[in-house]
Amino acid sequence: MDNRARIQNSATTTTGFSRLDWPTPDTLQAAKRARGEALRGMILALVEWAKAGTANQPSQAAIDTVAVRVTPKR
Numbered sequence: 001m002d003n004r005a006r007i008q009n010s011a012t013t014t015t016g017f018s019r020l021d022w023p024t025p026d027t028l029q030a031a032k033r034a035r036g037e038a039l040r041g042m043i044l045a046l047v048e049w050a051k052a053g054t055a056n057q058p059s060q061a062a063i064d065t066v067a068v069r070v071t072p073k074r
Contacts (some may be wrong), residue, residue, distance in 0.1 A: 023031075
């Protein structure tokens with residue numbers, strides 16, 4: 001890799017691209033799978049976070065049925 005970096009930075013490089021400069025189809029497929037798994041994990045974490053946030057909130061029906069006692073000020 002050090003040799004390749006040195007060659008790329010030299011003034012004698014060509015403007016053409018080698019076949020070795022591009023990722024293989026297997027590498028592209030693996031990267032696509034990894035991105036998909038990461039996205040799925042983030043979405044599931046977001047859904048779990050949203051569920052946990054709303055689980056602690058009482059429903060509107062429960063709020064309407066609870067009688068609130070207010071003591072009058074004298």
